[in-house]
Amino acid sequence: MTNPEPSGPDAAAVLVTPDGSRTALNARFGEAYGSRHGAAAQARHVFLEGTGTHAHPAPRVLEVGFGVGVNARATLAGAAARGVPLAYxxxxxDPAPRALLREVARGGEGAEHPAWLALLEAWPEGGGGHGELEVTAGGAVLRVTFADVLTASLPDGWATALYLDGFSPSRNPEVWTPAFTARLARALAVGxxxxxxxxxxxxxxSLAAAGLRVERRPGAPGKRECLRAVREA
Structure with missing residues (x-):
């Protein structure tokens, strides 16, 4: 199902996925930002549960590809439900327009979290932008850096979890290369x-060559498998 009302330079339509959550089509890459088979289900299964963020006492999450914020909202909601601090x-x-983020979030988990609402207020109205936004609310620090992650400075040894959620390797190959995944591995804390x-x-x-222990997991709806990769001591 689609809702054609929202529009922007790269968004053709909002997509309502089978679990009731929403994502959007990115016209530049010709793909949806999240799974068409269940955007919220993918966020929980692949990213929160796959990285152990759903059970961590004080998660520090680094995300490659904020998109329309589905993973961020799911993580905010999970941390708030457990009463634990979150750094994200x-x-x-290429930031999406504010109206698109708002429409995708409508009625979804985390849509009323104070950090999400504060981020929306500060978000560039028509998308685009540069620099970064940082908001602190509801026990969470939420920061979005508007930059090419391929050349940006990444925190060293900081992240308890890293969400690698770029567009597919066939459409956006640069974020899946051995050189870049080696940089991502260094951004992870031990464990x-x-x-x-x-x-x-x-x-x-690529992940194994970066020194990570790679494990296959059952995929979210629509995918047979997904991956988790651990930085060991």
Whole structure:
């Protein structure tokens, strides 16, 4: 099902997925920002549960590809439900319009979290933008850096979890290369876990070459497998 009302330079339509959550189509890459088979289900299964963020006492999350904020909202909601502090830092090269973020979030989990509402207020109205936004509310620090993550400075040894949620390797190959995944591995704290929806062979090999212990997991709806990769001591 689609709702054609929202529009922007890269968004053709909001997509309502089978679990009732929403994502949107990105016209530049010709793909949806999240799973068409269940955007919220993918956020929970691949990213929160896949990285152990759903049970961590004080998660520090680094996200590659903020998109329309589905993973961020799910993580905010999970931390709030458990009453634990959250530090969340996402990178986004091409921010979607504020109206699109608001429409995708409507009625969804985390949509009323104070950090999400504060981020929407500060978000560039028509998308685009540069620099970064940071808000602190509801026990969470939520930061979005508007930059090309391929050349941006990443925190060293900081993240307890890393959400690798770029567009698919066939459409956006640069974020899946051995050189970049090696940089991501260094951003993980010891014991930190990278989660991604892709289970492609070259992605597994890139993560393993970066020194991570790679594990296959059952995929979210619509995918047979996904990956988790652990930075060991």
């Amino acid at each position: 830092h996402a990178f986004e090269f 930190g876990v990278l989660g991604t929806y892709s289970a492609a062979g070259h992605v597994r090999r």
